Amino acid sequence: MSEINGKVLKHGEQTRTMHWMHMITFILLALTGIGFYFDIGFIGGIFGGEANASLVHRWAGVVFTVGPALYILLNFERFARFMDTIATFTKDDFGWLKTMGGYIPFLKGDVPPQDKYNAGQKMLGHLIIIGCLLMILTGFPMWLWRGVLPAAFLAFCYNIHFWVAVILILAIAGHFFLAAIHPKSRVEFASMMMDGYIDAEISAHHNEKWFNSLQEVKE
Amino acid sequence: MSTATLADTGIIQITKACKACDHCTSVCPTGAVKGLLGQKHSIDYKTCINCGQCLINCPFGAIIDTSSVEQVKQALNDSGKTVIVQEAPAVRVALGEEFGMPVGTNVKGKMHAALRKLGFDKVYDTEFAADLTIMEEGTELIHRVFKLAGVAGYEDRGPLPQFTSCCPAWIKYAEDKYPAILPHLSSAKSPQQMFGAIAKTYAANKQGVNPADMVSVSVMPCTAKKYECDRPEMKASGFQDVDYVITTRELATIIKDAGIDFVNLPDEEADKLIGTSTGAATIFGVTGGVMEAALRTAYEILSGESLNKVEFTAVRGMQPVREATVEIPIKDLGINLPVNVCIVTGTKYVDKVIEDVLAGRSKYHFIEVMNCPGGCINGGGQPIRHEMY
């Protein structure tokens, strides 16, 4: 592959803002949620007591819900493209899964060219959308209708909320490790968390199919 | 005599398993559950009326009631004690649920058989005392009506409207929050306490049992009954009238622990003497039941006529506050009295009714109050139903 000199705009401004907002509220929600579930007084203490931690949890939940909802409404085209990308699974994606994108040392083989998101990221995308929807659908009833809903339904919501939280926290931990720590892919961090740009060379290597669809803008 | 009564410690406790979901605060009729959403909850024993609604509605089973199961088992194993038992009407349509039977199955006969198998010396029935309650409370109501009508000889009777006094949670609520309403409460004890007082006097005497060796156990759909039997004034027989109260849930546990095949037990009758009951007593367990039973008796006694149709369907239903008017011809006075009755189920809804009475605006003659929504059948001691469909 020849040398490509340049930068690729991977994530727009609103996307990055939304990602930041979602990340901060997710951390708050996860932290307070862990505090409630395991009854850790220390975590409640950070927020000034259990009752306040619960308030933080609830209002962070509102931002966690409204933020992406607004983003989707304001950037429907971007959302639709994202959905199209992650909903498309070709044999290249299965090829990525077979070699796990080359992340696992003993899985040898060539990694096929990928879209804007590789097969792993696509799966994470689905997981987060479905997981967040479930968290929202179980969370708000437990807050707003805790007095009228029958006990059995509240317990049902509570259990779903807990298990989905466990899955999401593990998934996000993996996401953070690959996007911010792992030497092969940590350059992604600067792109999503800072200016949105990524080195063209890296993009051409990691997301070859997507890179080939881009247009060059002379500066 | 016991030193600390259950009034000081309360019947209902919230354990550490509390998830601070705050569901119980909306169930509690008195606001006795403390703690905001997110804060582990606790119960203020001063205002708690021991009804146990929070217990049966906790999504996490984190609320428990104090238990006398061990004492009952000890008494059953003690050959020197005569252990007698009474069971409330609401128990017989719920106990079967704990053994996988459909909701509402009547297991009266099996329940009596199971209690005999467990070793109770005499298996009586609270329904007998419910009939006794109707006699006393109904007569009291008639006397209060006579007082209102200006009949000589009834000047010292209490005021109208008369409130029922069968529900210990409601009694504690009235004592705690509306002391001014207490003269309106029927002075009749609840069926459980009437039964206890009769068992250790009349029944003990007839059977030739020393009441000191008698252990009186009561199976109730109710957690507040545990508090009621422990009230210091409930010693009319010279002993604690009712020694131990166990709930429907606890009875089911005892039956299971004893390895009794409950579902296949034959039906048995309660023991005679203080074990026979009527349909009027049976419906005590459902909201409006005390009212209906009282109307059946009051109508026949006041009018001197026999009722063709004993059902007063106007007082039935599940709405929290219901009212009805029943025309009763009073033979002695030669008038037709429209008796206005009111039925409240759920202490949350009683405040307005009480305030009307205290302000003199109330048109009612007789008001039934049951703390639990639906009556005793949905009491705090009943099997917990947590299935969704």
Next chain:
Amino acid sequence: MSIFKEKSVFTRRQFLIGSGMLAATVVITGIFAKLGFDAYAVSDDYIEKRAAGLYNLDEKMAIRKSHENSEILQIYKDFLSPGEVSPVSEKAHHLLHTKYGKEIPAMIEELHAHQHDAA
């Protein structure tokens, strides 16, 4: 040095998939709401079933009025109001009636006095 950007093409397929996802969200929310409403609707059914159990039992009883209970008549004649059926007798008042609130301490005193009399 060059800058690369995505072409602003919006295909029919992308639009359909995006809208489909929103529709799926609405459907999932609807299913969940239905679960909740159904659970709410049946949450009190058991109370009515237990009530029906008691009313059915009442209908099956041979005697359905308290003042016709033979044992009740017997206890009044034998014990509470000897020789007649007269509720709120003195004995009934002592055993079957109580007091509330502030009147309780006096009532307990009375009970003690009564016990001494008996003894």
